[in-house]
Amino acid sequence: MIGPGRPFARRSTGEHELGATVNMLRRSGALIAIDDAGAGHSGLQQILQLRPSIVKLDRSIIEGVDRDESKVAMVEMLGVFANRVDAWLLAEGVETGAEARRLFDLGVPLVQGYFFGRPSDPWSPISDEPVHDLRSRAATVVAGPTLGRLMEHVTPVRRDAIHAHD
Numbered sequence: 599m600i601g602p603g604r605p606f607a608r609r610s611t612g613e614h615e616l617g618a619t620v621n622m623l624r625r626s627g628a629l630i631a632i633d634d635a636g637a638g639h640s641g642l643q644q645i646l647q648l649r650p651s652i653v654k655l656d657r658s659i660i661e662g663v664d665r666d667e668s669k670v671a672m673v674e675m676l677g678v679f680a681n682r683v684d685a686w687l688l689a690e691g692v693e694t695g696a697e698a699r700r701l702f703d704l705g706v707p708l709v710q711g712y713f714f715g716r717p718s719d720p721w722s723p724i725s726d727e728p729v730h731d732l733r734s735r736a737a738t739v740v741a742g743p744t745l746g747r748l749m750e751h752v753t754p755v756r757r758d759a760i761h762a763h764d
Contacts, residue, residue, distance in 0.1 A: 653680050657691030664696035
């Protein structure tokens with residue numbers, strides 16, 4: 599079954615097959631995320647074809663974003679795109695408070711990385727610094743339809759139902 603905490607991954611042999619699979623997953627209530635945006639693996643053509651709900655910015659863009667205006671420009675460009683197609687940006691690999699603050703200032707609504715905590719049991723508390731930053735900026739985030747979908751309970755989809763559409 600596919601559902602919360604059970605990601606679905608599948609290799610596609612062509613654009614048509616990929617499009618059909620993505621459309622079927624969306625109809626089933628799945629959110630589509632593209633990983634490593636900006637790293638070369640996730641090219642702009644793939645992002646356009648998949649029309650993801652979540653665009654995960656690669657660590658290579660995030661590292662040093664507080665000091666590199668070219669990286670800031672890339673985050674801003676992907677942010678404008680995400681906003682126009684009703685997707686959310688997620689910055690992965692945030693390791694410093696300076697990176698986190700710059701990303702918050704740029705309007706990146708979702709972040710993950712060692713700055714917020716090391717891998718641990720679900721719902722482990724995070725340190726005070728990120729909590730303070732998150733709370734102070736939380737009032738500036740406007741919830742749109744994608745965020746609402748992120749917060750909804752999703753009914754699991756059976757794997758055999760997905761493969762029946764192949």
